[in-house]
Every structure is written in C-alpha cells, then in structure tokens.
Amino acid sequence: MSRLTFLSLFLLSAFSAAGQEHTFTPRILPPDFNQDREQQMMRSYLREKAHKHFHNRRKKLEQLDTPEKIAAYQAELRAFFRETVDLDSFPQSPLSPQVTGILERDGYRVEKVLFESQPGFHVSANLYLPEGNGPFPGILHPCGHSENGKAYESYQLANQLLVKNGFAVLCYDPIGQGERKQLLNEKGAGLLKSTSEHQILGRAPVLLGRGLAGYMIHDGIRALDYLASRPEVDSERLGCTGNSGGGNMTAFLMALDPRIKAAAPGCFITTLKIKNERPGPGDPEQILFSQIAAGLDHPDFAIIRAPKPTLILAATNDFVPIEGTWDAFRQAKRIYGNLGYPERIDLIEANEKHGYSRLLREGAARFFSRWLQDRNTEIIEPDSLQPEKEEDLLASPKGQVLSLPEERSLFDLNAAYATHLKKNREAKWNSMSLEEKRSTIRKLLNIEDIKLTQTPIARRDLPPHHSTSIIKAGRLTLPRLDITRPDGKKEATYLVLDDRGIPAAYKSYQQSLDAHDITQVSFIDLCDIGETKTSNWRFYGADWAISLMLGESFLKYRVEEILAIARAESGKPLHLFATGELAPAVLHAAVLEPDLFSSITLHKSIHSWEDLMRKSDPTPDTHTVVHGILHHYDLPDLKELIPCPLTQLQ
Template sequence: MKRFFYPDSPGNMILRLFLILLLHAIPLLFSPLFAQEEDEPEENLDVFWKWVKWNNPGSFLIDHYIKQAEGLHDLREQEIAKLKTKEEWQARQKWVKDKLNELVGPFPEKTPLNPRITGVIKKEDYRIEKVVFESMPGFYVVGCVFVPEKIKKKAPAILNVIGHSQEGFRGEIYQQVYLNLVKKGFIVLAIDPIGQGEDVQFFDPDIGENGFSSVGYSVVEHCYAGNLNFLSGKTLARYFTWDGIRSIDYLVSRKDVDPERIGVTGFSGGGTVTSYVSALDDRVKVSVPCSWSTACRRHTETKGTQDAETNFVGGLKEGISLEDLIEVRAPKPTLMTFTSRDQYLSIQGAREAYQEAKKVYNVYHEPDNIQFIEDDFKHWMTPKIRQKIYKFFMDHLDVEGDPTEEEVQFLSWDELNVTPTGNVIDWLKGENIQSINAKETAPLLKELEVSRKTIPDHLEKTMKKAPEISGYISPEYGDGDPFFNGRYQRDGYSVSRYAIKGEGKYLIPFLLFKPNTGKPSYPAIIYLHPDGKAAEAAPGGQIEEFVRKGYLVAAVDVVGVGECKNTVTRENADDYTGVLIGRSTPGIQAGDIVRVVNYLRHHAQLDHENIGAVGIDEMGIPLLHATAFEPAIKNLTLVGSLISYRSVVMNDLYKIGLVFNSPGYWHPWEIDFSWGIAGVLTGYDLPDLIGCIAPRKVALAGLKNQLLETATDEAINLDMKFPHSVYKYKNASENIKIEEDVNDLGSLVNWCFK
C-alpha cells in the first residue's frame, strides 16, 4: 500500500516539531562528555585553582581554629562526664564562679552611684523615672525605671538588658515585654547597653541629624571597643556585666524594691549580658536569658563567634563554655528561650546546653527550676515565648495574677529620652571605654618601660612571652614535602606554584620566582603583601624588580590572606575564635612563614645564609614575629607597618583593621582583628620584637600610627627608643634604619643584604 506524506497534516507537524527539539537536545545530552573544561587563564597564579580536596582555601583559617576549639570542648565534656554527686557539682560551680571572675574581671570597687532623676512621666497605670547613675566614676548608665501605680508595698524588680537595637531600650519588642511586666506588678529598670541608645561610646555630634557614633552602629562599636580591651588582656564583657551589677545595686537601693526578689532578662545581646550578670551576681533570683550568644561547640561550628563582648580572652582554653553560665546558678530558677530558625544562633547548641544543665538541677532535686522554651521563628521573642517569660517570673517571684500578654501603648523616643543632648558622654563629659582602658593599660606600659631598662633580661622575657601570648607554635624543621603545581617562564626568570603543609589540615600556597641567570645559588626574600602573593607578581611589579636584582623570591599567602582569605564568616569570626582558645592569627601566620623558610633552606639554589623578609602594611606584624622567633631570617624590611600596639590602645580612635563595608555613617566598617593579639600588652609590644632581632639588620619605612597615617617623629622617638638602645647595646647601631617614606624599596632591601 502506497503511503503519502502530507507535510501540513497535524500529525506530521507534531513529528517535525519533535525532530527539531531532539536535534537541539542532543548536544545538551552529551555536553558533559564532549564539552571542554573551562580554560585556565594563560597565567594563573592561584595554586588551588579547580582542586578537589583543597577547593575552599577561604575556610582554611576558620576550620583550623574550629578544630582546636573542638578539642577544648572535648576536654570540657570529659570533665562534665565525671560529675555525679551534688558535692562534685558544687565544687565545679565554685571553680566556674572563680574562673568567671578571673576572665570577666577583675571588677572595680563599688563606688557611689550618684543617681540623678532627669524626668518623670506619669501614665495611666504606671510612671516612668528617667535615671542616670555611675557604674564607675564618670562612667554612666542611662535607663528608665517603670513603676506600677498599683503597688502598695515592696515589689519584685526586674533588670531588662537590651540586644543590639541602636535605639536601646526604646525598641518596640523590648517595650512589649517590659511594659507587660509592669502591668503585672513588677518594677522594671531598662538600661541602654554600651554603644546604643544614649550610651554611644564614640559619639560625634556632627554625624547625622542628631549625632552618631564615629565608627558605626552598635555591633561595630562593640567590636571596635572590644579590640582595645583584647590588646590589654581584658574583655568588653566586663563593662556590660558591671553595668548590670551596678544596676541591681541601684534597684535594691530603692525603697519600693524587694531586694530578695530580683530578676534579670534580656533578648539577643541582652540575653548574653543576662547570662553574665546572673552567673556573677548572687542577688539574681530568677534569670531569663533569651536567644543569646556565648561560645559553645555548636555555635562555633555553625554561626561562628559573635561580637567582642561574647568572647572571654582564653575563655574556652580555660574550660568555660555557654553551659557554665547556666549551671553555675543552680538550683536558682532559669528559663532559656530560643527560636528554631534563628539566623544568628544555633538551636542545637541551645538544646544541648539545656540537656547538660538539667543534670546539675536534677542533682539539686530542682528539675523544674531549669526550663527551656523554643518557637519556630527567626531571631525574635514570639508571643509564645513572651507569654512564658511573664509566667516564669510571676511563678518564681511570687506575683499573683493573669500571665496573659496585654496590649500596650508604645512610648516614643522623646518620652524615653533621658539626657538633654541625646548622649550621656556628650552631656556629662564622662569616660568612655577607650579612656578607661587606656588608664588601666598605663601600668602595663610602665612595667614594660621599667623592664626594658635591663636589656638582656627583657629580651629573654620577650622571647618567652611573645610565643606564649601570640599562640605561636614552632614548626618542626622539614615538616612536610612541597607540592609543585606548575611553572611559568617569563623573560629572564620563572614563576613556580607551590604549596606546603601548614600547622593544621591546611596548605600554604606560595609563588617561587627564580632568576634564570645560571648562578649556583641566590639570596632569598620572603615577601608578604596584605592583598596576597599575586599583588606585586605581575611583570613589571615589585617582585620582578627583586628578581632582576638577583634575588630568589617566595611570595606567600599565609593562612587568612590572599588565596586563603576568609570567605566563609564575618571579618572577625575567625580571629575572635582565636581569642577564645588562646591563639592569634599573627601567631599562626608567623608559623606559616617559618615553614616556608624551612622549605627554602632545603632549596639547592639558595644561599642559606642570605634569607631576608619583606612585609607590606599589616603583614609586618606576623613577619616581625616570625623574624624574632626564627634566626634563619637574616634581615627584615617592613613598609607601612604598625609602629606599636601602644599607639592603638592609648589614643581616642584607630583605623587599623577597619574594612570598608558601605558608604554612610550607619555601618561604614566591618571590624577585623587579624592584626591583633589578645593580651599582647601584658607581656610585650612590637618594638620589643625588633629588639629581639638585633643585631640582624632591620629597615623600617613609612611606619604607621593607629590611624594608618605616617607616624610622627615624636611617636617614632617614643616607640623606637628601645630597639635603638638594643642595637647600640649590641654594637650594631648601623644595622637599624628608619625612613619616613619608601622612595626605593629595592635599595632598602639591598642595604639589608649587604
């Protein structure tokens, strides 16, 4: 039978469409088999490009820190597992209390509060007393006392500490809670946290419409001030905690407050402060920390360490974790509240902390005194959580009535404004955290100054304390074979890509630039740039200039820099983890540098007696440590390096570690601490390390002050006095050179190698 083809029939049109689609689909179906890989750039200086195992070098540093933190959590959990009896738990509680006082303190003596009421507002069923008092002389706390009109005798009082809202206790979510508590018969004192509301620390009246912080909103201020405290070996948590403790002093001084019925609550950052105050002040009968952050295993693993005030210097190294802040209170009533989808906190960590805390409450036969509530929501206090807060306080502070949440009329900023200028420091010309920390650091600097008078002893002390404080671990010589990953030939020299084993489970990538002049050996330069090994690696760059002059150059990306720059957390999450575990990023990076030096010492075409180092800007800090610790580095050239940590702590403002975030005054910077070492000024400063390098040659060009401006002659004379005295003592005054600017880096390096 003859078949006819009708091209326009519906069936054939469908067939034609199917064939067309099939023809277009075939290349897509087989493209994985035949498509070429993405072409590698003609000259690619990334060592880990398209690797499988080491495919995320941006996580090297934080992974390394977390691995060490996990080991410390393991040790703590082993100790907790041993606790069976009430007596054993009581011994643990005493140890924790003492350790917290050591880590968060030492606290100052209690001085007169000198409270003043700046205004009173009467509402239908309560009144507001606006109050300012001094937690330390000249250091002010701003708040409002909300007093129910219906009370006829001494009433229970609650201190409400606040999270990171810039408006402080005036935020509506906070008003929702404390106004409901007032309606139920509680006196409430709500205070502005440091850096928020009317307690902005670095206030500039010329910023914005009504003045603002010169460094940014609350989180930025906290980390900015926290870095200053870390350098001095202190924690910002001390100020938050002490303000809370002195706030309780104020409450119990009032005739209308029952001192035996004191509670504390706070949400988010306020939850953190609640946990501190409740752990350290025995007058707190009932504690309700809500959605708060303090380092625990799961939080470190998932969300990462948070603002400076959540981290104690060496806290985890000393065995303190979030759970301890709850357990030390047992058997006093504590309610923990969290949300399951919190974008900042780990709900799993909260659950595990609760399960551990139940053990000590069970030992005390008070299982109902520790409670936990969660709701399925983001970072917030949901109606379900708020309802539980009211009931918990009413049950445990003996307040009768209906715990149901009531509708409240929110108050405006003007109604809750306590100071006439909008900022208590601006109004009363008081102290801020920087000024107090500077005064407390002055004796440490004096101790260093006295110690420096005996040069040999001081150098010995520095060489002992600097590795200990910075967390430097000396590498084993010849630790690990290099991984070679390709070479490029350029005019007159080659560029090779290498990686060697780092301190932990990470690799250190570097580029090796070698002249093709046929010499049997070359002097070598270790080169570090804050923008990474490729920053000056292009033809015509600074590295090529060195190579043309006959140097073998190793341009290194130490962990946290360049190809290994942190890409997975906030700017300071990795470095603040280091603060917790007693390590520092410069200390770890110094170990990376020494590992590269050790590799170069194996290199057949290297003059082993001629290894020098060049550090640009903030990379001068780890390089200075490495050179002091490793005598195989024969000379050092630093360009634009920080002159001292003293200059940061003792001046009003600093700019080192400020990473641009956005234009405007609200959040202009992220605050980085990769340059800092917690506790450094308790044992040494950068000039002391220069003294330890003597009599080896050191060239310093364009030294920077805390504002990253060229250091003045006065600052140079002050900070470089000790290094000069050491070089003179060792009859090597000609081996240290300080220049105001860098006109010819190559000539400066040549001077070091002569």
Template structure:
C-alpha cells in the same frame, strides 16, 4: 641605624632604609606593563577549596576543645560534688576571661524626670559606671507599698534599646505584677553611642558595628565589651539595691537576644541574682560558630573555647537557682542548639536535686521576646519571687516614644554630660597606664611572653614539602610547593632560585595579598635574584589563595577575615600567632633542604604581614635580616583609630600589658641592616 615609627621599604640595591612612595608607584606601573602575560599564569597550588581551608581547620580545632569540655562535664554530672567542683572550675575560668574589672566609683545617680502611668511610674535615671562615664536607664516602679522584688532587664541590639516597644511591654508587665524594673541602655545603643561626631550622631551603621570595633580595642588592654556591659549592669544592680522600694533579697534578671547574652554573663557572675530568664540567646556556641559564624563583638569573649566554656556553662554556674529558657522554634538562634543546651542544664539541675528549677518554653515564632514569652517570663518570676504560679495575661500596654523616655535632653550622653568619657577614651587612658607601668622585656623574657600571648606551639612537627609543578616567568622558573606539618593547615608557596649563580642567601617575602601580588612586583624581586638570593613567596594562612571568601564576612564588622579572626580568638590562638607559626615552618623547611641549610635568611614584609615578621624575628633568631614597611606603629593606634578596617587581624588580647610594637623594633634594631 636608629629605628623610628613607620617603616618604608629598604632601597633595593643599598642598605638605606627608605623608598619614596613615587618610586614604589612607578615600579608597580612598570611591572604591570612589562609582565602582563606572565602575571596571568596561575600561582595557585592547592587543588581543593583553599578559601575554606582555614575556617575548616579552625572548626576542627574548636571541636577538639569542646570534646574535652564535654568529657569533663559528663564526669562532673555523676554527682553533686562533681557538679560543685565543675562550677568552681568554671567560675575561675570565667573570671579569667573577664580580665581585671574596674574599681567601683560613686554612682552619683540623677533622676532627670518622672512619668506617671496607670499603676506604675517611670523614672529617668543616669548613673556613673566608670569615672566620667555614665549609663542611661529607665526605672519602672509599681504603685502601692513596697518593698517589691526587682528585676534587671537587659536589651538586645535594637538601636532604640530601653525604649524598644517589646522591652517597654516586658517592663510594664513586670511592674503591673509587682516588680521594680531597671532597663539599662547597653553601650553603643539608646543614648549611649560611643563613636559619634560633634553633634552626637553615631559614626557607624549600628550598635553591633560599634560593639565590634570597641571590642578589638578592649582586647588589647585585656578586656572585652562584654566585660564592660557586665560592669554597667553590676553598677545598675548596685543602684537598684539602693532604692527603698526594692526588696534586696528578691532580685532577678532577664534579657532578650544581645540582652540574653548579658543575662547569661550576669547571672553566672553575680551571686545576688536569685532567678533568671534568657530569651532568644541560649544555644550551642560550637554549633553557632560552625553554622552562622561569629557574631558581633559583645556576644563572645576571646579565649572562651580555650577555657572550655560553652553557653550552657553559664547556666551551670547559676544552678540550682531557677532559670527559664525562652526559645523561638524558627529563631535564627539555632533551636537544636537551644534544646541541647537545655538538656545539659536539666542534667545539671537534676544532679543537684533541683530538676524543677530549670524550664524550656518553646514558642512557634522567631527571634524576640514576643507576648507569650513575656507572659512566661513574668509568670516564672512570680513563681519564684512571689510563690505564685498562676498564669499571667498581658492585655493592652501603653508604650511611649523614645524621646519621652530619654534621660538626656539631646538623646546622647556624649554631648549631654559635662566632660563625659567614652569607652574609647577609657581604653586609651588604660593603655597609657599600662605603658607607664609595664616592665621593659628583653631577650628570652620577651620571647617567652610572645610565645604565650601568641599561643605558639612549644614544638612543631616535622615538615614535608611536596613539589606541585613549575611555570616560566621573566624572573626564571617558578617552583610551586606545598608545605605540610601535622596539626597545621598546608602552606602553599612559590620558590624562585637565582638562574646564573649559586644560592648565597634566602629571602622570604610577605604581603597581605599573598604570593600572586608579590610575583606581580617582579621588578622589585629581580635585584635580589641578581645578588644570589633564593626567594620564597608564601601564602600565610588566610592570605592569597587561602583567603576567606567575602560572603562569609559581613562588611559591618570592618574586617575582611572576621570569621577566621574571631574563631581564632575564641580558640585562644590569635591569627597573627598562627601566621608566625607558618613563617617558622618555612624556616624549618629551609633547614631540611641542603640547598638552603647554611644560608642566612632575610624576611621582607609589608602591612599586617610586617607585624608577623616582627614577632617571628623576636622568637626565632634564624631570621637574620628584616625589611618592614607600612606596618602598625603601635597597638595603641588601633584604639586611637578604631574606625579603620581590618585591625582585628592583628589583635592580641592583653598585649599592651606586656609590650608594644616599638618594643619589638627596639629589640630588632640591628637586624634592619639588610645586606
């Protein structure tokens, strides 16, 4: 049988590979009519808050990672040599997180307009960051004779980006105090929305949504939105240093909120930065994940926890260069975490004999770069780049409308620059390059690659299965079971044995909605029982009764299990890989039970769960037969259809560098002849 594209269910009573959708609908309706009372029986097995179990498990795993990281740090802080060694380790881990960065292309800068203001002027700048991909920015230049020290100012998540009043005020205050300032529009904000209609209108509700959807696509090709924002800023620095008004030896960076994130990533990456200020971002990553959950896609990089990197570590990488932390006591960015991070940084700087190079300024306000924070930031920059520590007073500053500051005529690069490529298109081109260049993996080489990318354990602990009860159903007696294995969350499943004959084979059925939905499809299961199959209906972690509650997953992120998906990626354990482990644990159980030990195992899976089954079958030959339906035909589809919901659940970082879904189908071709 030749495998092609998207699969439909295998016909129930034959070896053919297609089940027409109208038949499927008819059977579903029949199930609801025939088995309404029995469907009401509780299939739940876990007698605690099962819907919180996976997140609790992930948080415990994360705490273990950070315990190891904290131990390493405390050892390093005992000496300057220890800190230097720790910094080198961090730099290596950080660059590994970022993945391959693009090659530099000519900036081809354009000045599309100049605005003369009182004591400074504003130039409207467009420069090329990637081939046919541009960045919009405003350059504030003080009046007088230069060269002047300069600052990169990174924006938070406001849709208005560089024209946001507080960012204009920060730039103006810096310019009036003798700094050239470049404010960069982040991707997905200002004039740089990537997902737009033909008129340039954004297709998502805001930059944080677009960041998140693009981040899923970026991960598949081994990168992240954070890395591309960093690259835009790197090219912005290159442009800034090309200006004759700038003293290239005196450069700093600062930012607020999401711009604070960019500042942390940039100051740790770029050695040309001499001083930095971070507003409304510094806190504890560990506390943030537990208290608030993961934020949008540009705020954290996959595998950060695996590499043992905390937010404070980006400050450690900057040390002993001067760093100012600006925090609001009532900010939603956890203030206790901010103090913890500052105390860590203070230890680091003290060990390097530079205790006065780091400072925390706390203001009794909330989120954002308010006037007292702006004044503190400019004073900090003057202290280190002008050797002047006098207080700075803001006064009245004249901000301009967004349209006045726009660098394009339409307000969007997408429909202003000829042949402009979006990040989505760039990711698609990268995916094509990877597809054409990657080696076709087979056999053990492919299995080993999956083992690594999915972070599957090299050895699993023994399984124990607890019987928790039974109930009657038209299919027969349904057994409730709970599988336990050390270091993994408990796995609930239902077991149905054939009633009038010995067990000939075993069928494991997987569906994204879990075992309850499968049991409601009793008419689909009955033929297997009649053929002597024992049937297992599991809730793989995060599905069925263990599915996360909707209120913990903001709909703007387009994924119903966003917090657990992102927490898993942070740990370096993609959720799809954890579910492969669950399936392997079920196979382990079957080997321990005499009733099933010698029986061949088949797996029937639909939707996202089909990808779990495909990966499991490659790494585990105990799966002898497969039926898969309605699955993702290619990981590239996620990039092509980035606006679809729930893609994040199957994201595997850097997967397209090594294989794609059709490669799995090709390897497993012979196992689709379902008996």
C-alpha cells in the same frame, strides 16, 4: 649602596608599580581550595581543635553526679569567667545617679536615669516603678542589639508587662546602642549600626585582657547595684531578663552575680559547637578568651548558678540554632536534677523568629511571678499596652551621653587603662634578660615548633624563571611563588609576606624585580592570607574570634609559620619584607630566632598595639590582636631587641 637601602628602594619602587597589568596571574593552590565555605582551611583547622575540647567537656559533665562534684565544677568555671574578663580590674566608683525626668502612667511611672558605671562613663536607663507600697522585686533588663536601645518596642512592652504585675524594672542601654553610641557623626547622632560599632569597639579591649564583654558585664553589675540601691526595690528579690544581645548579658550576669535569684535569657542560649558553624561566632561582647579550652559553654551559664531558677526563652525560627538550645537545656536540666531541683530550670519555645515575642514576654512574667513573688498566676499581655516615643524616654539632654560635659568614651577608657598597664609593665620587662623575654613571648603566645615540607608544582603557564610549590606547615597549607634569575648568584633570598596575597604582591613587584639586581624573590601566603583567606560566613574576623575562644591567636600561627619557613632556607641570608597585619608576626619571629634573618623591612604596619586604643577603622589589624598582651609588652619593646637592620616604611 647597602643591601638594606637597596632592598628598601626595590620595595618602594614595587609599590609605585602597583596596579599595572601583567598577563600571568599566579594561582598556586588547587582550584577547589577553600571553595567549600564549610570546609575552608582555617575553619576546618579551628573546628578540629574546638571539637576536641567540646568532647572533653561533655565527658567531664557526665561525671558530675554529686553535689560536691557539681560545686567544684561551678567554682572552677566561675573563677575562670571572672579572670578571663579581668573583672576585678574595674573600679567600684560612686554611681552618682541622676533622675532627669519622670513619665507618669496608669499604675506606674518611668524615671529617666543616668548613672556612672565608671567615672565619667554614663549609663542611660529607664526605671519602671509600680504604684503602691514597696519594696518590689526588681528586674534588670539589658537590651539586645536595637539601634534605639531601651526604646525598642518589644523591650518596652516587656517592661510595661512586668511593672503592671508588680515588678520594678531597670532597662538600660548597652555600650554602642541607644544613647550610648561611641562613634558619632557631625550631627551628634550614631555613625554606625550597633553590631558594626561593636565590631570596632571589640578589638582594643582584648589587648587589655578584658574584652568588650568585660566592660559590658561591669556595666550590668553596676546597673544591678543601682537597682538594688533604690528604696522601692527589694534587693533580696532580684531577677534579670533580656533578648538576643540582652540574652547574652543576662546569661553572663546570672552566672557571675549571685544577687540574681531568677533569670530568663532569651534568644541566646545554644551550644558553641553548633553556633560557631551556624550562624558563626557572635559579636565581640559574646566572645570570651579561652572559653572553649576552659570548657565554658552556653549550658554552663545556667549550670554555674544551679539550682537557682532559670528560664531559657527560645524561638523556633531563630538564627540561634534551636537544636543547640534544646541540647543546652538538657545538659543543664540533668545538673539541676542531680542537685534535687529539676523544676527550677525550664524552657519556652515560641513558634516565632528571633525576638522578644509576646509568648516569651508572658512566659518570663509568669516565671518571675512564681519565683520572686511566690505566686502562680496566668499573666496575659493586654492589647492596650503602648510603647512610648523614643524621644520621651531619653535620659540625656541631647540624646547621646557623649554630649555630656567631660564625658569619657570607651576609647578614652581603653587608652587610660593601656597607660596604666604600660607604667606597671615597664619595670618588669626592663628587668628581664633577653632570654627571659624570649621565654615570656613563647609562653604567652604558646609558640610551638611545627614541621614544614615543600612540594614543587609543575605548571606550563609559568613565565621563565618562575616556580611554584605548596608548603605544608604543620596542618596548614600555604602557597609559594619563587622567581630565580639564572644569571644571579643564589646567595640570598628576599622573602615577601604581603597581607594582600601573592597575586596582588606579584603585580606590585614584578616590574621592579626586572629593574633591579635581585636574584631570588619568594612570595608566600601565610594562613588566612591571599589564597588561604577565609571567606566571611558571619562577619570579618569570625575565624579570629574562634581562635580567641580556643585561647590562641593568629599571631601565634603566623609566627610559627615564619620560623619554620626561615629555618628551611638552609642558612642562606634571608631578607624579609612584610606588609600590614603580617608585620607584628615578623617582629616576634625575629626576636625569638634572630640568626635566621639578615634584614627586615616593614610597610604600612602598626607602630604599636597601644595605638589601637583609639582607632575606629572597621577591620584592619584584627588578626594581630592577642589577649592581654599589653600586660607584658608592646611592639616597640620588640623592635629594640632585633639585631639585624630594621626599616619601617609608611
């Protein structure tokens, strides 16, 4: 029987033994390891990296004391911003707008609107138009994370206040909210809450080099295109405001689209240094690849547009840290002052919780009146304003745009763009030599050689022939469990990298080990696996989101660890088995240094990154995702380069 077949049988029988009870539960790292949520290993590791960049950015900001220096800073960050979401890759296709209904109200009307931000990809919106002769200044209003999108009460009240004061307002549903749910149940209604849906939708676009932010920014720009196209609207007097997720989109759009003359982002602006800790990194549409490394922080969304008028809307009791908001405001205020226009940026802090509260709505209306209507007036929201029923504001016949004929979902757009990238990359990849491919992989992932040391840990509770040790891989700590049979020749090592962690893996394999002639098996938890796993302090994958903002990936960290571990085996044959999210890291390591591995077996692993374009699982595979990797290669391209026997078990 071949060694590969033998190993595969061993591993299959190991999984059949999963769940059986064993008296020994391997816990290798100290009891207090990762117990302090603030000082968990990966949080601390990523924090240290991020804080160096934050420090360098502040030093750079202090040197912006002339209009010329500021202009160069603005141009650099604006160019980076456009590139990191691949904004130029989105189609500039016809909007094909439709007005599907009109509500006539006292002093204004509401048009129910559909338009296509991409072919077959509809945006649902309400356009509020004042009575009288235009053209009126226009306000774009992207929604925050409301389940009913544009029908959310405080957003309706903001729109009504603005339209009654002479503004045309376009309030639209973001992807995953209101009428634009991308996951529907059997009744045709939204399957998940908006934030949960965004977590799922946010994975595949990263592989495409766009991120969910790219799609949402493009939607916002096309919404502004539609607003500006209306004859009732003065395209030279455009503003933008939104709260929470809408504040996020307002901040992004006001930095990127020069047509926005005045902007009021609400309950979003703070600093990443504080926000990454409390409450943690935002939803996927808030995450920009390499933004921390590039020096793009929240204050920069205002700085990039300086000296255009900007009003930061904030709440005292917000989960968005208010101290960070004031720090961000002060940073931007200094730049506006250095340009000679300190009065063009301001901040309103309402003694409220997170939300587009009345004081913020009134402050935004006064701000837009000043800068887009050239009038200073006290605007008070009347108590008579009444929100419409949600069903009366629906723009699509069945309340969800996915029910429209030939409508495309975000999953469809992802898959189509992935197919486009595959056609473009294949010729280039196939023309490369093996060394060129390895060099490309190292460069894309920024693979570095890390030092590895291993310290044995003496324990009295170990079963016979068991030993434990702690590995220091670079600045990270990894646990290791070895089982060595005294009667066997130590001619090879079987290394198990199980994404469930060592305790679960040990329970699965221990009985099978006794039944087969395996002389040495080693179990190691790579970073963010098993004992090293980060307890969620925001949402699943928050640490991955920070690595993404650093311009890095967990795939990079794990490939570096595998290579360091394999090199330390001193030339003995190494048979490697990996499960789930660790399999892609193993493939990369085997391509980069194939002489280190005698055989590889993968279990329950994804076949390709392209397969993720349509997956709607809530969490699996997130830590395998690398920004823009499908512009260059996919996992099947790597499998073809591995010379040792490779088995994939399902």
